[in-house]
Amino acid sequence: MIKSYDKLFSILDYIKTHPHEKLQTIADDLGMSKSTLHRIVKELIEYAILTRDDKTLTYKLGTRLLEYGSAVIENLDIRKDADESISRLNRETKETIHLAILADNRVVYVDKRESLHAIRMYSLIGKEAPIHCTAVGKVIAAFQPQTFISRILQDHKLDAYTPYTITDKEKLQEELSNIRKAGIALDQEEHESGIICVAAPIRDYKNEVYASISITSITQRMALEQLLDLKEMLVTAADAISRKLGYNRNDGITG
Numbered sequence: 723m724i725k726s727y728d729k730l731f732s733i734l735d736y737i738k739t740h741p742h743e744k745l746q747t748i749a750d751d752l753g754m755s756k757s758t759l760h761r762i763v764k765e766l767i768e769y770a771i772l773t774r775d776d777k778t779l780t781y782k783l784g785t786r787l788l789e790y791g792s793a794v795i796e797n798l799d800i801r802k803d804a805d806e807s808i809s810r811l812n813r814e815t816k817e818t819i820h821l822a823i824l825a826d827n828r829v830v831y832v833d834k835r836e837s838l839h840a841i842r843m844y845s846l847i848g849k850e851a852p853i854h855c856t857a858v859g860k861v862i863a864a865f866q867p868q869t870f871i872s873r874i875l876q877d878h879k880l881d882a883y884t885p886y887t888i889t890d891k892e893k894l895q896e897e898l899s900n901i902r903k904a905g906i907a908l909d910q911e912e913h914e915s916g917i918i919c920v921a922a923p924i925r926d927y928k929n930e931v932y933a934s935i936s937i938t939s940i941t942q943r944m945a946l947e948q949l950l951d952l953k954e955m956l957v958t959a960a961d962a963i964s965r966k967l968g969y970n971r972n973d974g975i976t977g
Contacts, residue, residue: 732754737772743780744778748781771786801832803966808959811935811956817838817939818937818939820834823933828853829858829859837938854880854889856909857906857909857919857934864901865902883912884911884913886911887913908921908946918949922936922953922957925964926968935963
């Protein structure tokens with residue numbers, strides 16, 4: 723039974739990152755027989771977990787997964803605890819505010835307030851944030867145990883999204899060390915050209931960082947120095963959310 727689940731999730735993980743592939747390609751890449759794959763895929767289509775394009779004979783994730791993903795996000799307690807703080811920060815800065823969490827070694831956007839300016843950035847709640855080139859990802863990773871950081875450096879592919887993306891593992895290790903000292907992380911057009919961001923960590927009652935909050939702007943409107951002027955408001959918001967999660971600045975443990 724466990725092996726069947728392994729096959730199921732390997733198929734879903736593959737199609738998530740390789741949409742619009744044909745059955746034979748998926749089978750070859752996963753080292754699975756085409757007949758076994760076809761049987762599993764057929765059942766997943768029946769439940770709308772996968773969809774098949776009858777013209778191209780390719781596959782992608784289905785709408786049923788949206789229901790599950792939305793339900794998970796809607797029921798996250800941190801969204802309720804952070805709601806007031808991120809809304810206030812949005813009003814004060816008029817910029818885009820993101821809330822992200824660490825989930826199964828991935829950083830995921832779970833809430834957002836759109837910029838109050840006419841020109842906005844594109845991002846989706848529920849979408850994964852690359853750890854090595856987003857402020858929300860780097861600031862969470864920086865405060866994890868060294869075993870986590872070592873695993874990320876070993877297993878995580880440092881894809882280049884822009885000319886400013888850190889793709890060298892030693893430089894990323896140094897970057898995370900600097901973030902721990904500074905208490906904030908920056909994204910200086912590392913994930914998207916023209917987009918800059920500053921993020922702060924959110925701690926829980928065990929003094930562990932499992933979430934982050936960020937302010938994002940565009941270089942057309944704001945220089946990095948101006949974004950850093952908003953640091954105090956950002957840290958205040960992060961601290962307010964952390965306190966709601968039980969964080970105690972004195973020792974990290976509440977009685």
